[in-house]
Amino acid sequence: MNTSLNLDRREFLKVSAAVGGGLLIGLYLPGRLEAAAGPHTEAEFAPNAFLRIAPDNTVTVIVKHLEMGQGVYTGLPTLVAEELDADWNRIRVESAPADVARYANLRWGGQAQGTGGSTSLNNSWEQMRRAGATARAMLVAAAAQKWNVKSGTLRTENSYVIDTNGKRRASYGELASLAATLTPPADVALKPPRQWKLIGKHAPRKDSADKAAGRAVYANDIRLPGMLTALVARPPLFGAKAKGFNAEPVKAMPGVKAVVAIPQGVAVVAVDFWSAKQARDALRVDWDDSAAEKRSSDELLAQYRELAQQPGAVVHRAGDIAAGLNGATNKIEATFEFPYLAHAPMEPLACVVRLGDDACEVWAGSQLQTFDQATAARIAELKPEQVTIHTLLAGGSFGRHANPTADYIAEGVAVAKATRALNAPIRLMWTREDDIRGGYYRPLYVHTISAGLDKRGRPVAWQHRIVGQSILTGTPFAGMIKDGIDITSVEGAANLPYAIPNMLVDLHTTQAGVPVLWWRSVGSTHTAFSTEVMIDQLAVAAKQDPVAFRRALLKNHPRHRAVLELAARKAGWGKPLPKGRWRGVAVHESFNSYVAEVAEISIADGKPKVERVVCAVDCGVAVNPDMVRAQMESGIIFGLSAALYGEITLKDGQVTQSNFHDYPILRINEAPRIEVHIVPSHAKPTGVGEPGVPPIAPAVANAVFAATGKPVRRLPIRI
Numbered sequence: 001m002n003t004s005l006n007l008d009r010r011e012f013l014k015v016s017a018a019v020g021g022g023l024l025i026g027l028y029l030p031g032r033l034e035a036a037a038g039p040h041t042e043a044e045f046a047p048n049a050f051l052r053i054a055p056d057n058t059v060t061v062i063v064k065h066l067e068m069g070q071g072v073y074t075g076l077p078t079l080v081a082e083e084l085d086a087d088w089n090r091i092r093v094e095s096a097p098a099d100v101a102r103y104a105n106l107r108w109g110g111q112a113q114g115t116g117g118s119t120s121l122n123n124s125w126e127q128m129r130r131a132g133a134t135a136r137a138m139l140v141a142a143a144a145q146k147w148n149v150k151s152g153t154l155r156t157e158n159s160y161v162i163d164t165n166g167k168r169r170a171s172y173g174e175l176a177s178l179a180a181t182l183t184p185p186a187d188v189a190l191k192p193p194r195q196w197k198l199i200g201k202h203a204p205r206k207d208s209a210d211k212a213a214g215r216a217v218y219a220n221d222i223r224l225p226g227m228l229t230a231l232v233a234r235p236p237l238f239g240a241k242a243k244g245f246n247a248e249p250v251k252a253m254p255g256v257k258a259v260v261a262i263p264q265g266v267a268v269v270a271v272d273f274w275s276a277k278q279a280r281d282a283l284r285v286d287w288d289d290s291a292a293e294k295r296s297s298d299e300l301l302a303q304y305r306e307l308a309q310q311p312g313a314v315v316h317r318a319g320d321i322a323a324g325l326n327g328a329t330n331k332i333e334a335t336f337e338f339p340y341l342a343h344a345p346m347e348p349l350a351c352v353v354r355l356g357d358d359a360c361e362v363w364a365g366s367q368l369q370t371f372d373q374a375t376a377a378r379i380a381e382l383k384p385e386q387v388t389i390h391t392l393l394a395g396g397s398f399g400r401h402a403n404p405t406a407d408y409i410a411e412g413v414a415v416a417k418a419t420r421a422l423n424a425p426i427r428l429m430w431t432r433e434d435d436i437r438g439g440y441y442r443p444l445y446v447h448t449i450s451a452g453l454d455k456r457g458r459p460v461a462w463q464h465r466i467v468g469q470s471i472l473t474g475t476p477f478a479g480m481i482k483d484g485i486d487i488t489s490v491e492g493a494a495n496l497p498y499a500i501p502n503m504l505v506d507l508h509t510t511q512a513g514v515p516v517l518w519w520r521s522v523g524s525t526h527t528a529f530s531t532e533v534m535i536d537q538l539a540v541a542a543k544q545d546p547v548a549f550r551r552a553l554l555k556n557h558p559r560h561r562a563v564l565e566l567a568a569r570k571a572g573w574g575k576p577l578p579k580g581r582w583r584g585v586a587v588h589e590s591f592n593s594y595v596a597e598v599a600e601i602s603i604a605d606g607k608p609k610v611e612r613v614v615c616a617v618d619c620g621v622a623v624n625p626d627m628v629r630a631q632m633e634s635g636i637i638f639g640l641s642a643a644l645y646g647e648i649t650l651k652d653g654q655v656t657q658s659n660f661h662d663y664p665i666l667r668i669n670e671a672p673r674i675e676v677h678i679v680p681s682h683a684k685p686t687g688v689g690e691p692g693v694p695p696i697a698p699a700v701a702n703a704v705f706a707a708t709g710k711p712v713r714r715l716p717i718r719i
Helices: 072-084 120-147 172-179 208-213 247-251 273-282 297-307 321-327 369-380 407-418 432-437 524-541 546-553 558-571 625-644 696-708
Strands: 027-029 032-034 045-048 051-053 059-063 091-095 154-157 160-163 169-171 228-233 241-245 256-262 265-270 285-288 313-318 330-338 350-355 360-364 387-391 426-429 445-453 459-469 502-510 582-590 593-604 607-618 673-678
Touching (some): 045 120, 045 172, 051 172, 072 091, 072 120, 120 154, 120 160, 120 172, 169 172, 228 273, 228 407, 241 256, 247 256, 247 273, 256 273, 256 407, 265 273, 265 407, 297 445, 297 459, 321 445, 321 459, 321 502, 330 524, 350 407, 360 369, 360 407, 369 387, 369 407, 445 524, 459 524, 524 546, 524 696, 546 558, 546 582, 558 582, 558 593, 558 607, 558 673, 607 625, 607 696, 625 696
Parallel strands (some): 059 091, 228 426, 360 387, 607 673
Antiparallel strands (some): 027 032, 051 059, 154 160, 160 169, 228 265, 241 285, 256 265, 330 445, 350 426, 445 459, 582 593
């Protein structure tokens, strides 16, 4: 990917000098040399940028990715602990600082530090294992030197080096200072799967106890001396600007310290949230909406439908689509519509900023540390290295914290800069209403699909057109747009796995003033729905069982077939259901993981109720099966919220929803029984944070189709 940060790529390959008496190891990793030696005390053994061992035998694993509930604070330490042979109970976790030279996401070309695209385990798989294996080798070498024996006579277990001949043992903490004096090995062997004790097994989560006890720290938990709270009045229309406001009467309100204009709107700064909220409610802003987006959702949809009747930019072509459609004996055409969607994480956006003359500190659930740091530096008129990002836990994100514009960080720093005279740290807070109406939505889309069957019921043609905004345009990731094609708009459609000889996928990228952003599972949120619903329609038209129909078309995709067959078997596909129950199925690959889901529904009061979901997932090595299951369950619940309820609508450009009463999420009494089955694999692990989402909406829609005979072509589902 390209970035606009003007980072010198050569710096990514430089090995930093050792600091504070620790030891530097240059680890060769796929695509880069990893600079090492994070901050530590002289008493600690810090063999690389990812772990430290203290004299008390505590192993600190430095995690470069944001923990937002997906389990990365457990998954990545598991990789280190496995190769280190560390005692899991002695592992603690620390968030990495913003430092792209040491903590870049390797799946993003090593040019940015951040979390997203279900890449955390995948890009760290070898990196973290090598970090642990290298430290283990040095500790063994230290024990061999101390006891004057050969390393081959020693073994490791539970954070101890053990002399199998003399029955001596020394803890890693005891050996740390000696290990720090040794030359690191040029290469290390990683354990074969048969020797794994943690990978693929149960390891208790490292963040659960603190969350359960209320010790977990989020942005709103930060308290600094003299800290003030800021809320921002943002324009009701996207693209409007403030041109005047009633500052003086608001400043006179209790607890209010300042009312200032910032690029994003008008900020009210007060001693606490309630004072700031009351003052913001009293604020009257005169908005200039001359450049604002004023169209309603219905107007946008009408324009998208018109575009969908015209050829777009070709994304994928195979065979002769015209000949295929003309030669089909049975042709089906369908239009699918998808609304804007808010991320709506349980923790609304927040950050704390402390700005000085030559330094800036930011506390936040930072998902794109490189961009957040650069944005803060630009606004504060500092160098990036003068900005410290303290990455905290995030209470969900689903993509919202991964905003290349760093919008809420930018607001916090802008307020701190505008109120510098107050000499106070600023806590910027968003309310739920701010979150729902704040933009950066999953885009609105319209799809059309024309497909044809031959006289034997085999698909011979598939024409798929997609209309919607680009989420990459105007971001540092815009370099991923090739020949006008934003791959995130068409993923899941451009790589359709079904064996259909004549295919055409094209795209219209639209312009609208509504800010958009990736949303959990990105393009597959809509492409999985349109493709899997259409496949069911073709199966019914061909008078074939939907699972058998898919299986035949997936002859060249064994991993798709495997999850499809596993989910169908575990769901009892083909066996009779109780009266008033229906099943639907969907299978989809996203982020290199393969997921099939069977939804079993009933219908009450004209609405579908999802009773049971059976999920099969192939994500390569399941580093922690419990977390794989948890993330599939999470994705299913998240996807059901969108499938049954999710919809952001505009009226004359203004968002009509505001909170969970009119942007509802699935309630606990609506949650189905969920079963997750993991396909055994020795392939490199792939993502699980996102791939559980795409199949659930089409699986439910296909169950509704089975129940009513009417295909569902618009989300949220309405019967």
